[in-house]
Amino acid sequence: MPDPSAFRLTETVRDGLPVLLVHDAGDLSPGGFDAKLTFESGQCFRWRSAPQPGRPDRCAGVAGGRRAAVSSCRGGRDLEIENARAADFAAFWHRYLDLGTDYAPVVERVRTDDYMRQAISFASGARLLRQDFTETLLSYILSANNSIPRVMSLVETLSERFGTSLPSPLPDDKGRPVFDFPSPSAIASGLCPDPGRDCGFGQGLPGGRCGRAFGGYRCPYLAQSA
Known part of the structure; x- marks a missing residue:
């Protein structure tokens, strides 16, 4: 090793x-x-x-x-x-x-x-990533009844809503902001435990709510786990 x-x-x-x-x-x-x-x-x-x-x-x-x-x-x-x-x-x-x-x-x-x-x-060239526990757990919760592209979109939105802005020097970014995965405290304080109420995860959506198509029923589990 x-x-x-x-x-x-x-x-x-x-x-x-x-x-x-x-x-x-x-x-x-x-x-x-x-x-x-x-x-x-x-x-x-x-x-x-x-x-x-x-x-x-x-x-x-x-x-x-x-x-x-x-x-x-x-x-x-x-x-x-x-x-x-x-x-x-x-x-x-x-x-x-x-x-x-x-x-x-x-x-x-x-x-x-x-x-x-x-x-x-x-998959002989793949490595098993040793990821941050919190990010892995919350991403897994978001994966419930979802496709990989959809989970990627949700995790990205969660990071944009509650994460910390990072320097983005890669040419791929073209000046666009990049965000770290948010801390448990940021998620716990930002997400509401009730998917029917206004929620930071749903900002920019009609009514500002999560809705079934967004975090939806997963949001309480995210908040409680964080």
């Missing part, structure tokens, strides 16, 4: 933005590192595909109070994190991307099962 100091890191600057190259990180996954498989697997909702020439799997998102873009290099052997430095890797990205876990021994133990073997073949 490699710790952050075991990785070779290269810091560069591209278009005024700090870029961190993590060498050989893909060796910890049987299929190398694949950002698209990782961030579009349904396990998180703040990341979106943002491909660039030479970086087809690039995804941009927000995690841990950080705005960044992640992609693979050298056929999945390396990974690149835009808007990150070496200190950020040790403080956050190493754990978030589960780079302390070598998946090869795990794969060997479970590949005897036919179903697991098919899953490994399909």
Whole structure:
């Protein structure tokens, strides 16, 4: 289980933005590192595909109070994190991307099962993200009876309503504001426990209410859990 100091890191600057190259990180996954498989697997909702020439799997998102873009290099052997430095890797990205876990021994133990073997073949470049507990729990509540695109929209709106504004240096943002996932206290004080009453989650909607099409019946559970 490699710790952050075991990785070779290269810091560069591209278009005024700090870029961190993590060498050989893909060796910890049987299929190398694949950002698209990782961030579009349904396990998180703040990341979106943002491909660039030479970086087809690039995804941009927000995690841990950080705005960044992640992609693979050298056929999945390396990974690149835009808007990150070496200190950020040790403080956050190493754990978030589960780079302390070598998946090869795990794969060997479970590949005897036919179903697991098919899953490994399909998503061999994905990493299991170690996400913030509160964000994971509340996103799960919002996922009830919802599609992934809809959950992404709800989580984004929740962040815009109650989250903290973050610097948005990525070219993808084009000056648009970006928000961190809100704190439990901000959600608990902002959401009403009654989905029939006015609610901050419904601002901008007819009547300013959640409504079935918005947070709806999920809002009391969000407020109580926060």
